[in-house]
Amino acid sequence: MSHGHVVVIGGGGTGAAIVHDLVLRGFTATLVERGELTSGTTGRHHGQLHSGARYAVGDREIARECMDEVRTLQRIAPEALEMNYGLFIALTDEDVAFAPTFVEACEESTIPTREIPVEQALRMEPNVNPAIKKAVQVPDGTIDAWRLPLHFFATAKHNGADIRTFTEVVEILSAGSAVTGVRVRDLATDREYEIKADMVVSATGAWAEKVARLGGIHIPVTPGPGTMVAVRKRLNNMVISHLHPAGDGDIVVPQRGLSIIGSTQWKTDDPDTVEVPKADIDYLVKRASDLIPVFSETPIHAAWSASRPLAGASSNVEDGRKMSRDFIAIDHGTSDNLKGLISIIGGKATVLRAMGEKTVDMICSLFGVEEPCQTAETPLLPHRAFYNSRLAVRPQEVSL
Amino acid sequence: MSNATHDPATLAEPALRTVVFRIERKQRAAADGSGGWGEYEVPVKGHTTVVDALEWIKNHLDATLLFRHSCHHGSCGTCGMIINGVQKLACTTNVIELVAAAEEAGTDTTIEVRPLQTMTHIGDLAVDPTPLFDHFPVGASYLRPSEANKKAEIPEEIDHYVRFENCIECGLCVSACPVVAIRGFMAPAPLAAYNREIDKRPERADQLLPEVDSDEGVWGCDRHLNCSAVCPTGVYPAKHIAMLQKKIQKRRDG
Known part of the structure; x- marks a missing residue:
């Protein structure tokens, strides 16, 4: 028997992990997305699978969570990852002086590091700036930003989740002070209809404020777009990061036949009208060339921007349970007197599964049910199984 | 940041x-x-x-x-x-x-x-895109060895550098194929995936080659080559179809 019906709004990485976890724990789940899956922020991710090394100096807890999730994703979705490790490279004496702090922070965050002699690092990554003064290896990798979430969607769908794309929520329905469902529009037919629900979860990130407004609630979320640039050649196999305190344009992520530099960040009012500033492209190419000189001579393949959500300050955000240091779940029953509505803001692609787990833990506690999370031990189905159940066979399961 | x-x-x-x-x-x-x-x-x-x-x-x-x-x-x-x-x-x-x-x-x-x-x-x-996935091989791996910086040394934790397959399953080749438009044909992208899988795991040839050895499979290709012309990621599906034909022929001859 189902514990209840939960409607998830938003088909990004967070929604993918939540809907997968919900059906595994015995809920009935419907996910609605106004466009194609991962058409908001998730799909435009530059694709770094974060060991957590980048965050370790600033926040060991986030770093440790990243490392845990790298290990988990290697088990449950190996085909959505290029697991080639990463090098943090020091370019200046200042960078070299920063290295011990960096390595210590990684170790305290359970991230294994290994110093690689400069000559060897250049043999591993021949296109890296030959003037590097130090190199430290960490377990970074690359995510397929479309196919990793699709692994979660495929598995959720296989387990009974109802996933509806091109379906936009136009109203959050309530009776008294409790949510009763959503009113949606099928954008292909312009037909509007209601979906009844015991709980509604808005996993809409940078769009969380727009969606909450449909229920008459204000959440201060500032879209924080960032630009990325890809060149049309795979220049590196390992993720190459600048060994210094994290800043703009200091990571080159390889992916398929491309190398991608990310990222800048600015603030805007509307996550829908973000454009790519030409100045960002020039800046990023220059920064990438500090790490990999040939980057600036390689033809540009694409430049794009993605709206990440920055949670602002207000009473409901402060009331929101900090599920991790960088992602917040707001129970609007507590903060805004509207029971049955939760908003999720923030998070990272690498830790999508953990975000799903913590959100569904909160949902279980609100429903008063005890169901342990199984997602860390449940291998995900291949991405193609989303479109064809015949393809729900993992490569390692093929019988000969 | x-x-x-x-x-x-x-x-x-x-x-x-x-x-x-x-x-x-x-x-x-x-x-x-x-x-x-x-x-x-x-x-x-x-x-x-x-x-x-x-x-x-x-x-x-x-x-x-x-x-x-x-x-x-x-x-x-x-x-x-x-x-x-x-x-x-x-x-x-x-x-x-x-x-x-x-x-x-x-x-x-x-x-x-x-x-x-x-x-x-x-x-x-x-x-x-659901129809695109009608004829993909079951259990095909989406990873391949990376050819970038071929002689590069590797981290000791891995066997070789890997990367995702070139095919991004966009369906451009299927839409551009004149054969798909006129008769039943497994289509370029799925056939290319068969050849990639057999190249990576030759032990699957006995199982997979019969699945494409038909008029709807590799023998349906009329070599218009539109698939290879429109492919945005350099898969060249027509080349893979020709390679599958050779693999089947070699088996028959041998």
Whole structure:
């Protein structure tokens, strides 16, 4: 028997992990997305699978969570990852002086590091700036930003989740002070209809404020777009990061036949009208060339921007349970007197599964049910199984 | 992340010119008497892509426009469309380059965009790619050894550098294949996936080759080579179909 019906709004990485976890724990789940899956922020991710090394100096807890999730994703979705490790490279004496702090922070965050002699690092990554003064290896990798979430969607769908794309929520329905469902529009037919629900979860990130407004609630979320640039050649196999305190344009992520530099960040009012500033492209190419000189001579393949959500300050955000240091779940029953509505803001692609787990833990506690999370031990189905159940066979399961 | 680089003034960078987009919107035809096409004037900059232009139309002119997009850098394969008569990814198709090509050829600079054929139509430019996955091989791996920096040393934790397969399952090849349009055919992308899988795991040849050894399979290819011409990621599906034919022939002969 189902514990209840939960409607998830938003088909990004967070929604993918939540809907997968919900059906595994015995809920009935419907996910609605106004466009194609991962058409908001998730799909435009530059694709770094974060060991957590980048965050370790600033926040060991986030770093440790990243490392845990790298290990988990290697088990449950190996085909959505290029697991080639990463090098943090020091370019200046200042960078070299920063290295011990960096390595210590990684170790305290359970991230294994290994110093690689400069000559060897250049043999591993021949296109890296030959003037590097130090190199430290960490377990970074690359995510397929479309196919990793699709692994979660495929598995959720296989387990009974109802996933509806091109379906936009136009109203959050309530009776008294409790949510009763959503009113949606099928954008292909312009037909509007209601979906009844015991709980509604808005996993809409940078769009969380727009969606909450449909229920008459204000959440201060500032879209924080960032630009990325890809060149049309795979220049590196390992993720190459600048060994210094994290800043703009200091990571080159390889992916398929491309190398991608990310990222800048600015603030805007509307996550829908973000454009790519030409100045960002020039800046990023220059920064990438500090790490990999040939980057600036390689033809540009694409430049794009993605709206990440920055949670602002207000009473409901402060009331929101900090599920991790960088992602917040707001129970609007507590903060805004509207029971049955939760908003999720923030998070990272690498830790999508953990975000799903913590959100569904909160949902279980609100429903008063005890169901342990199984997602860390449940291998995900291949991405193609989303479109064809015949393809729900993992490569390692093929019988000969 | 620091916020040192961004000058908001650059967001207001002026457009280079205005370009007209003519977009097929079949389901709107009966409702508004438009004949199934919408025309939109879009201000474009040097780096504006077709997907950027479609987003601009959706945000500024007509919020009802439907299209698929996700990664905006040619990796996910969701934004395949027919642009000026050719199957392309909208996110890596530069608008100014299309206009320059039209001007050089002395033709109309209006950019015409239609949805991919051979998939299930959702609305406007959006399609459901489910039919694309009808004939993919079961249990095929999506990873391959990386060929970048071939002689490079590897971290001791791994056997070799890996990367995702070239095929991003965008369906451009299937839409461009003249055989798919006229008779039952497994289609280029799925057949290419069969050859890649057998190359990576030759022990699966006995199981997989019979699945493509038919008139609907590799013998259905008429070698128009449109698939290889439109492929945005250099898969060259026609080459893989020819290699499968050779593998089957070799088995028969041997």
